[in-house]
Amino acid sequence: MRQRPLAFDPIAEAERHWRDHGWEEAAPGMAAVTSIMRAQQILLGRVDDVLRAFDLTFARYELLRLLAFSRQGTLPLGKISQRLQVHAASVTNAVDRLVDQGLVTRTPNPSDGRGLLATITPAGQDVVDQATEKLNSSVFSSLGLSERDLQQLFRVLCKLRQSAGDF
Amino acid sequence: MRQRPLAFDPIAEAERHWRDHGWEEAAPGMAAVTSIMRAQQILLGRVDDVLRAFDLTFARYELLRLLAFSRQGTLPLGKISQRLQVHAASVTNAVDRLVDQGLVTRTPNPSDGRGLLATITPAGQDVVDQATEKLNSSVFSSLGLSERDLQQLFRVLCKLRQSAGDF
DNA sequence: AAAGATTGAGTTATCAATCTTC
């Protein structure tokens, strides 16, 4: 879906429209929200381009990464849902795919008969390490933003997440 | 999918893990990208909550808004795809839904036999105005960020979009 | 009754292939 660039910033133009309609109070928020939506779209595209070679989506990559960072490489499905802030049904689906790919196993939780554990396999460790290397070099290290910009971004979005009750 | 808050910032924790693994160079970028993904998820949730009352998604709202701001309330489908940076198939789909809802009409483009025009109807104007009022008051004006934070956000993400070739 | 997890239905987005018109 490659497009040629526009001759102007479409979000700055939207903000102008907002002010022309007398919505000054909402204009900066509209511009910020729209910018985040568009930035996410751009970044997810780059990330998915990298992960396609590993037959992973960002959602499944994040799940693998979470398991890889956990002490025993094992977490209850409910814990995963909570940590990644996604619906339980999405976890079920992602784990299904990862089990099919041989990157994760799904076993009963010995300490809770209702629950299940997801455990990363050696193959999963391998894939997540390789994918991380590639994401680091191809995306995260080359965003074209200064260290200062990245820190500002993190700081402001941290406030947003905090006021949303994330932590 | 309401969850109770975590006792720590999961993204700050991921950044620590990154540094522990010797990925210092990629850590700030990883934190920024992950923060944007999560912020988008939070904001899209709020926006969709508001738009549900109007039977709209954010994608369809953006399409309506774009038409409402255009000179004659009319744009070629290709132009819409370009402006919103979405796949042509997505525009076809969104316009289908909006036509079903009576908010948009789809007509042949008189100046290009291959093309089609989407035109907002009076009902569409009405809905997009009401939805905008509600978004402004319920989301855009109450993000819990200072004017300065919003401007920083916009400025940094503007750089990102620019370096991605958006405009 | 409440919590953990799965299922099936409904929605949306993307891609490749196709059709029409330039």
Place this chain on the structure above:
DNA sequence: GAAGATTGATAACTCAATCTTT
């Protein structure tokens, strides 16, 4: 042949309903 648009297949997410265990 190239551009505008649609179609069908595929994949992913969410929700409500359901099942099992606590």
